[in-house]
Amino acid sequence: MTLDGFENGRTARIVAVDWASLDESEGKRLKALGIDEGVEVAVTRRGVFGTRDPLAVRVGRMTIALRRSHALAIEVEPV
């Protein structure tokens, strides 16, 4: 299951990230913000008007915004 399809508010563990599908600098930025294999995250909000884009994702004690295109590259499992 990808982060995009994961239920809001539930904690998920990242099992794999398809880094190759992401732009190199974007991958770097996601990593710098703490998105990586083994990290636990939770989707807290989804964007405007039913487009579900972008997503607000809780990583540790921080919230970051990212697009669905990124969330689709993040494979997660429920904790």
Next chain:
Amino acid sequence: MTRKRIAALVGNPNAGKSALFNALTGARQKIANYPGVTVERKAGRLTLPSGEPLELIDLPGSYSFDAASPDEEVTRKVVHGEFEGEATPEVIVLVVDAANLEQHLVFAQEVLELGRPTVVALNMIDLAERDGLTLDPAALSAALGVPVIPTVAVRGRGLQELTAAIAEAETHAAEDAQWRGHVTLPERRLVAKHMARGATLSASARHTIENGIDRVLLNPWVGPVILFGLLFVIFQAVFAWATPFADALDGAVGAISGWVSGIMPEGFIRDFITEGVLAGVGSVVVFLPQIVILFFFILLMEASGYMARAAFLMDRLMAGVGLSGKSFIPLLSSFACAIPGIMAARSIPDPKDRLTTILVAPLMTCSARLPVYAVIIAAVIPETSVGPGIGLQGLVLFALYLAGIVGALVVALVLRNTLAKGAASGFIMEMPRYQLPRIKDLAIGLWQRAYVFLRRAGTIIFMVTIALWLLLSFPKAEPGESQLDASVAGMVADGLHPVLEPIGFNREMSLALIPAMAAREVAVSALATTYAVDAEDEDLAAEGVTDRIAALWSLPTALAFLAWFVFAPQCISTIAVARRETNGWKWPTFMVVYLFVLAYVFAGLTFWIATALGL
């Protein structure tokens, strides 16, 4: 001669560096740009316990030295001592957010690996406590091998201790390079996790207030409505709140002018002061209250953490034209001034995205247009109410802002599909926690913006106004001839007028456009000076520029002038900044041409349609 000693504030974005910087240096700050790079260099004086001064610089926030955006690159170079024209900082003040240690200690390790004298400010410790965290600074200090000082910038907590630690650190280098071993990111992250855990005495699972606030402000339906409503309130406030202050300033300028007329003998010098300096510069300074109010709201949105939410809400819309929510922040800053807006585009990692943002930034209605809009609106739009709390004048102002926004979105869409074609850009950004903005930080920010505006009024606008006054005043008119017709400026305007006449511009307007190339608001002072010089008698000269426009311009003409200023790239500083940011003349030239074409076409359309409607 002693070397200037420097300490640098380094840390993740949103660690509270700037608040700490304000608290440590107070009003003793200097803002400049890094040479060749347009990232603000903020420096201030810090007085050490020994009484010696130390220069403190505030660097752009970074997640890593592996720079992904141009502003992070500045931080990396300055800290590594590779930045030309900037001395290597003696002491690094590493600012970490106490409530976000696990994240912030990752970059902290990179900084400590430099092996330089470092002091850690464990900042916003009060917010960590609010989030239910109890921390042990001593344990963190032991783990990091450098002093750790808990601070709360807003209450001045820990500032003395921090200053003392900076003075202490300056005298000796860091103990050893114990950090050099951990080089990979996952390793650093693991170390950070352990250190954060070790420094945390207790962490209750209390829900942060962010979730509750975001539930409303980021609600898919309510959120955009709140954002739009907020923007509307801002523009109404800019008009309504500023009026008493502007009137007071206007009265003061008039009083000074009257006083000068009273004590000085009639002649060249007196005319120069009253018609040139006071009429020109005075008519621009009157808009200080409006600019301060606009910046007040922008600073408030930034300091509270709402700006990032606005970017989140706007991302979808921006994606529709090929940009991202990240472009929203530079574009919103451009409402104050396109120059910081274009500079803020440095935080956009994607080059095509950044170029597009730079090219459309001048379409955002900057504060320099406000004087122009305000004078024309006050002159030709009646001060009636169209609903509870909604004035017609404010509504017209809002429509002008809207026209700029729609123009920017359309141009961005066209550019992203033609000249700046490329893969759709992404949107990744941290959403900072909400904070009550600190009055002192707001005051310092407002003071800096006001100072920059007044400095412009005192330099560029002053010089241009004087030059224009001279051109308007010579050669002297023969008896029976109008001064404007006889002057050099009148002749230049005669040359330009045929080009602008089809879109409804009169000769004074054509004339005002020339000096307005220096800065848009000069258009107002140029009109003021023109009408003051041209006035046949003292009574007319004493009448404000607003009254003259109301008397002399038709409504279609005035509306066409407003439409012109929505688009026209009338600001040399903006063009210069665009050149610097795009490393060449190609894109600024393109920008100037497309904006003038849009200005001409839309001013023309406005004039013709308004005339056809019989307005």
